[in-house]
């Protein structure tokens with residue numbers, strides 16, 4: 016018969032304010048298997064923990080139940096006391112009578128007390144079936160992978176590299192830089208984005224510990240903290256990057272025209288292109304889908320020979336290339352190349368994309384003079400489609416009146432209920448940049464409300480007002496096209512309490528910040544999840560903001576939610592230090608709460624194999640039959656297999672059938 | 685019918701003679717009219733025992749799991765769909781199996797015949813021009829064939845084998861009938877009435893587990909019904925709640941795997957209406973996940989695959 020000790024915490028007033036602790040204690044004392052029940056003001060304090068240790072040392076108890084707050088933060092503490100007292104630390108169970116009881120039932124003291132009893136009874140019932148388990152240690156591969164080469168990913172990579180760890184930076188575009196590379200100036204200090212970003216990109220490109228894998232995407236991830244096995248697909252660039260110097264001669268020679276993603280589709284690039292002037296690595300790639308295969312030079316074929324000159328007939332790009340990097344005889348391989356990486360930790364910093372204007376039919380997206388704020392960034396930028404000249408797209412005229420519309424797709428039930436957080440500030444910034452350069456421009460910003468929480472942000476806002484930028488409170492209902500490429504903005508001014516109309520030459524939509532495309536898919540490969548808004552979910556909003564439920568995987572930047580550059584960088588540096596901890600320790604403890612197959616009864620159906628999110632299960636042959644086998648080092652104890660096995664032959668240690676049944680039974684009576 | 689029988693015999697004989705397979709699983713003549721029985725042929729000269737008829741109702745996929753030898757099977761639509769699911773669940777080695785596909789004209793339900801004859805003994809039967817002529821002492825009665833087919837055959841949407849190596853005969857046309865029409869009356873019931881109906885039916889259960897044994901997809905090494913650690917349900921059939929519980933879990937374990945062959949329903953010695961439960965579950969899986977069991981070797985059963993956003997969109 017187990018001898019269970021129950022310890023009930025008051026958590027100051029947090030629990031005792033709603034739960035009659037003494038009543039619960041008396042109830043617990045009478046539960047089967049319980050030999051003593053105590054209560055204390057703060058069980059996690061030193062004297063609280065000492066109670067447990069003393070009772071174990073005095074030989075009174077051999078199982079411990081603590082009814083207190085959340086195991087998420089406190090389980091490790093109590094396990095340690097149990098261990099210090101001299102028991103196996105897995106002979107411990109926790110009942111959460113704070114988050115799951117006193118807090119939500121604060122105004123129902125009787126109900127809260129009754130529920131506390133049930134929760135304690137269920138923990139006690141489980142405790143009777145607890146088994147001692149041994150921790151496992153896993154060696155850590157001292158390298159890390161960062162996915163996404165925006166400002167967040169680059170800082171995370173640099174920090175880890177500077178600590179001496181090998182870092183693989185995987186970026187899906189040909190160059191690192193991300194969205195910040197597209198911005199003109201950046202709030203709150205209005206420094207030029209390229210000027211502060213380019214040095215970082217160069218450091219990333221030249222750091223001896225960083226291996227850049229651009230134009231690449233994560234194909235699959237296996238393993239767990241300490242030993243992730245990652246397959247990365249390097250897309251074929253069709254250019255020999257070892258030889259390419261990024262001179263751009265091929266680009267000039269190429270006749271094909273393709274909408275330029277970097278300039279948000281406002282001008283064209285070539286089929287062979289260098290993503291942008293400051294690209295790192297500065298190398299050309301062939302966009303094979305749009306390549307015209309000039310001179311019949313399909314990739315992977317030998318050139319024809321000119322009948323008179325006897326010279327090979329080459330495509331313009333090849334002809335222009337002086338280094339031999341551009342050679343269309345090279346093998347055609349749209350599948351690219353798979354690179355296998357072994358890393359101990361992973362940081363995901365895949366950033367965001369802005370919404371397109373197309374869905375917003377009410378704002379006349381068909382008009383070239385209705386643009387997104389990101390397009391305006393490109394128009395203002397010296398490397399943009401107008402080379403920094405402030406022209407409106409339809410006719411190249413300088414706009415005299417500009418209307419900004421906020422919250423387009425954000426705070427809107429039809430699209431996203433969340434606030435994109437950076438739009439208020441970047442609208443003010445863009446307006447200010449224009450107003451400072453062309454003071455006679457009339458600028459109106461239509462807001463729902465202005466949100467400028469942040470260091471120096473309110474001052475920024477006041478400065479913009481003083482410049483004469485006009486703020487109107489009220490949602491814009493429609494934008495109509497008028498003759499002469501003019502636009503009419505119709506809104507309701509909440510302060511006037513009346514509808515207003517405004518004629519403008521240019522309308523700028525602050526379209527919402529959305530997760531990068533494919534984030535959910537990437538999340539699935541990594542075993543981490545997205546919230547309902549589609550951004551990656553952190554483990555705990557306040558205490559573990561860069562951690563995920565998967566140990567060894569961390570998140571940073573806009574992949575976690577909309578945020579500005581200062582926040583993205585802070586988060587990146589937090590993620591890199593969190594990711595460095597296991598690398599520094601060299602080995603990690605893995606909880607023994609993992610699953611095991613009763614091989615004799617396994618039917619070999621393979622259901623569990625397909626479902627295991629960590630690819631920890633294989634079918635092995637055993638006397639002519641297939642049976643499932645779980646790799647202890649890979650199993651994360653998620654329990655998916657145990658729940659799915661139709662034969663019910665998988666046991667998840669720490670959550671065995673016997674333990675769970677006992678808990679349910681205790682809750683039911 | 686006669687041509688199919690001949691073709692099956694010839695094919696089986698040749699496969700055995702050429703040592704392509706060691707065993708052919710098919711049907712032989714039964715000892716009663718309108719009955720056929722599963723049969724296992726190992727010698728080429730025995731192949732003439734094989735027949736095709738209106739009583740080839742058993743799902744032969746049940747006999748194919750984890751066979752050591754190379755074998756062939758005579759498979760109609762539902763057998764072939766079970767085979768597909770069993771291959772996906774590693775119970776059948778595709779390399780060691782030759783599937784002799786036979787298009788299925790529908791099988792005759794002897795319970796319907798018995799009901800029709802109301803006590804009279806059936807001595808002879810003949811199927812001709814869509815009519816079944818039933819003969820016995822002092823009577824001869826012709827009944828339209830459709831009236832006597834199994835319910836599962838009446839709604840079957842895949843009478844032609846979906847997977848085969850050799851195809852015999854011409855494919856039969858597929859009915860366009862709403863294949864879930866027969867569930868309407870059950871679905872119209874209120875939850876309490878549904879429960880009452882299931883309790884009423886399963887009060888007759890004797891826990892012989894014939895339903896489980898007949899099902900090709902029930903292959904756990906130890907069924908939860910037999911398990912004693914923990915004991916999920918009582919072993920006695922007197923506990924009607926547990927009889928219902930047994931069938932409910934059985935149905936759920938078959939979600940996305942059941943091909944609606946009706947084998948369980950036919951196997952039940954006390955004629956419990958099991959198909960309403962399994963068929964309803966087949967319908968739910970189709971509506972919730974857009975999945976039909978047994979039609980594709982690639983598509984994973986919805987409950988054995990991680991949910992993708994495309995699956996979720998069905999909700």
Ligand SMILES: Cc1cc2nc3c(=O)[nH]c(=O)nc-3n(C[C@H](O)[C@H](O)[C@H](O)COP(=O)(O)OP(=O)(O)OC[C@H]3O[C@@H](n4cnc5c(N)ncnc54)[C@H](O)[C@@H]3O)c2cc1C
Nearest residue numbers: 163165166167187193194201202365366367572573579580
């Ligand atoms: C119009 C506009 C103006 C702004 N102006 C300012 C400003 O003035 N000041 C300010 O502080 N903030 C500003 N911001 C916000 C700023 O852009 C972001 O805070 C910052 O860029 C976030 O950096 P990031 O690294 O998280 O994401 P990103 O810059 O989006 O970088 C993510 C990177 O990951 C890559 N990636 C995506 N998916 C994958 C994948 N599956 N595999 C591999 N790589 C992948 C992308 O290609 C990209 O390179 C502005 C935002 C907008 C929309």
Ligand code: SF4
Nearest residue numbers: 259260262263265336
């Ligand atoms: S011309 Fe050659 S070296 Fe220059 S950018 Fe193009 S491929 Fe590279």
Ligand code: SF4
Nearest residue numbers: 627650651653654656
């Ligand atoms: S508990 Fe099962 S499904 Fe989960 S990681 Fe372990 S083996 Fe895989």
Ligand code: SF4
Nearest residue numbers: 617618620621623660
């Ligand atoms: S799901 Fe269960 S029966 Fe099927 S292979 Fe896995 S452990 Fe074996």
Ligand code: SF4
Nearest residue numbers: 899942945946947948
């Ligand atoms: S449950 Fe019944 S109908 Fe479904 S596959 Fe099994 S035997 Fe056939």
Ligand code: SF4
Nearest residue numbers: 889890892893895952
């Ligand atoms: S075949 Fe019928 S009687 Fe036998 S266990 Fe199944 S439902 Fe019960």
